[in-house]
Structure formats: structure tokens, C-alpha cells
């Protein structure tokens with residue numbers, strides 16, 4: 519099969535002829551149709567995530583068709599359309615797994631990080647961590663639901679119920695979360711890189727009541743803010759933007775160092791927290807919710823062989839919404 523392979527941190531992915539995986543007893547062999555491109559893939563390629571599998575097929579927003587099933591598989595059959603997210607396996611036994619927090623599992627393995635992912639024509643995935651996808655979404659439009667959507671949704675839940683919500687970094691996750699938040703009756707304030715008028719217009723088109731530079735203060739104090747951009751300097755900015763009792767959620771897997779800040783901006787029962795990964799319950803909830811809103815995803819597609827171009831386009835911020843690789847002929 520054709521695959522894009524990660525071997526050396528800091529070097530581009532390499533296009534190779536690679537063996538088709540053979541599914542284990544609990545695994546599906548999936549013919550990949552589309553694989554979303556995520557900021558996490560960029561952190562991986564840049565060597566910012568510790569201990570990846572090497573060599574590795576990246577990609578953790580996989581939309582595909584079941585081509586074969588392992589002998590213990592009972593949730594899916596050949597021909598089914600499935601989605602594969604970032605959470606690829608958990609132990610089911612540790613203190614986190616036993617308390618509804620499998621996203622924190624000590625032994626968790628992640629798709630496109632410790633498990634080969636979807637930047638290839640085929641992938642193998644554990645059926646217990648695969649999901650049916652809502653029928654109303656074409657493969658390309660479904661792909662960003664699987665990470666930008668799922669982890670964005672978890673961030674939104676952990677941001678609390680406040681009405682005035684700031685989103686720092688208006689990329690793939692924010693363009694989905696803005697639609698969910700607006701549907702819930704919240705007001706969305708979008709913060710972009712200074713001067714990025716196109717991203718601010720895009721945010722307004724998705725219902726943001728205000729859009730501006732991340733260096734600006736919002737027109738009113740926020741109840742919560744979610745930081746999707748991997749920029750530590752946004753943490754004090756967001757703490758300054760939230761009212762007393764407000765919550766600041768860091769949604770990314772990696773962030774540059776957070777600068778020192780005065781205690782005064784955390785005081786007043788402001789909360790600063792991260793969100794790590796997702797649980798299967800998050801996936802079930804969000805994939806049921808998205809089509810009822812309905813969430814519409816804006817996705818720019820690239821051929822599989824152009825994975826490096828897709829990643830550099832994401833790095834440059836030259837995208838509105840999400841990016842995804844078109845892998846299968848049906849897409």
C-alpha cells in the first residue's frame with residue numbers, strides 16, 4: 519500500500535510502499551478514505567511529543583470502510599463506514615480507566631502516535647475504539663469531527679456552562695466548537711493571530727459575536743476561554759480576559775512555555791486547566807450531537823502524497839477550518 523511514514527523528527531514524511539497491516543483478533547482492517555490532518559501531527563513531526571512509534575504512519579482522524587475483521591470483532595462488519603479517533607487503546611484496569619477517565623489511562627495508546635494511523639491506504643484499529651459516523655456527513659466532512667470535534671467538545675464541556683466564551687486560535691477545533699457553543703445559546707468571542715482579518719471574518723461567519731486579535735481585550739469579561747493555539751503566552755492573556763470564577767482551558771497536547779504572570783490574574787477563583795485526549799463517551803455524545811445542530815465542517819483536501827504540504831499549510835495558518843488527506847478513490 520501507499521503510506522506516508524514518519525521516521526526522523528524534524529524531517530518531512532516519506533512516501534513509501536508499505537505492507538498492508540493484518541488485523542489482530544479485536545481489530546478491523548480499514549480501507550482509508552480520508553484522514554484529517556491535526557496540529558498534533560505537526561507536533562509529532564517536529565519531535566515535540568515523546569517516544570513515538572518509529573517508523574510510524576501518522577494520522578488520527580480516519581474515515582474508512584471495513585475491509586476485513588479479526589475473529590473477536592462483533593461491533594462492525596465488512597463494508598461498514600467507521601471513524602477512528604486519537605484514543606486507540608486503554609488498559610481498562612488502572613485507576614483512571616476504572617473511574618470514567620480512560621483519557622488519562624497510564625497505559626493508553628494513541629492512533630498515529632503509538633499505533634499506525636491513517637496517512638496510508640489501509641490501517642488496523644481496535645473495534646472497541648472505532649465509531650459509526652453520522653450518515654449526513656461525506657467522508658471529507660466527517661474527518662475533522664474525529665479530533666477537532668471530539669477534543670473540542672471535551673474542552674467545551676470542561677469550560678463550564680458560562681454564556682460568554684472566548685476561543686483563542688480559530689482553526690479546525692474552534693470552527694466546530696463555535697457552532698456547538700452558539701447552538702447552546704452562548705456568545706462566542708474569537709481571538710486570532712494579530713491582523714488575521716480573514717480568520718476573523720471566518721469566525722464571524724460561524725456566529726462569533728466578536729472577533730479580534732489575541733492581544734486585544736474582549737468587549738466584556740468572559741465566563742470561559744479555550745486556548746487551541748499552542749502558544750503559552752496566550753495563558754495570561756486569557757486569564758486577564760475571564761471574569762472572577764472564569765475557566766481557562768488549554769486544549770492542545772503541546773504548548774510553548776507559559777510566561778510568569780502575577781497571581782492577581784488567577785485570583786478570584788479563576789481556574790486554569792488542560793484537557794487531555796478524549797473518552798469514548800465524549801465520542802458517542804459528540805457524534806450524536808453534531809448532526810442535530812448540524813455542525814458544518816470546512817475542509818481543504820490534499821492528496822495523500824501531499825501530506826507534508828498539508829502540514830506546512832497548517833503551520834503557516836493558511837487554512838480556514840480543517841485539512842484532510844484524500845486517500846481512497848471513493849472520496
Ligand SMILES: [Zn+2]
Pocket residue numbers: 608609610611612613614615620623624625626
Ligand atoms: Zn487504564
Ligand SMILES: [Zn+2]
Pocket residue numbers: 556557558559578604665666
Ligand atoms: Zn488531533
